[in-house]
Amino acid sequence: MDELRRGIAALLPKLRRVAWALTQHEADSLDLFQAAVEKALSHEAGAPGSDRLGYWMLRIMKNLWIDEMRKRRRWQRIVTPLPDDNDPSDEGDAVTASERRVELARVRQVLETMPEDHRLPIQLVVMGDLSYGEAAEFLDISVSAFASRLARARSGLLQTLKAQEAS
Numbered sequence: 001m002d003e004l005r006r007g008i009a010a011l012l013p014k015l016r017r018v019a020w021a022l023t024q025h026e027a028d029s030l031d032l033f034q035a036a037v038e039k040a041l042s043h044e045a046g047a048p049g050s051d052r053l054g055y056w057m058l059r060i061m062k063n064l065w066i067d068e069m070r071k072r073r074r075w076q077r078i079v080t081p082l083p084d085d086n087d088p089s090d091e092g093d094a095v096t097a098s099e100r101r102v103e104l105a106r107v108r109q110v111l112e113t114m115p116e117d118h119r120l121p122i123q124l125v126v127m128g129d130l131s132y133g134e135a136a137e138f139l140d141i142s143v144s145a146f147a148s149r150l151a152r153a154r155s156g157l158l159q160t161l162k163a164q165e166a167s
Helices: 002-023 026-042 053-075 094-113 116-127 132-139 143-166
Strands: none
Touching: 002 026, 002 053, 002 116, 026 053, 053 132, 094 116, 094 143, 116 132, 116 143, 132 143
């Protein structure tokens, strides 16, 4: 049990980033993060060795989030993420910080309209800070399929943003 706890403790920062990438909402990400850790600790017997612990934890988190989304759809409850006014990247001159917040909100808005199979790869790599291999394992696809999906998603995101600028 101590080895499992140490392994999970080492993964906590990555798990928090992935939870945020999946949920895009602070309260939901904390709930998901805590539920995943709790489930992992309560299922100690099913825990893999330390070399696969990260993938196991990501799989638990993914399944918990899928269950939550299904439950929300059943109850027709929608959570709308709000822009984070405490973004640490907003240092410096107020006009520049304001422009960055507007641009970030625009990117988030476009991301929300993208199909999940395009949105999720971007969120996992950019916001969740997962490697291509980790993200591919998380989505249960090959690394090459993930890379292709991510390239299409980035291309679609850029095209949509450029089209918005042009209009």
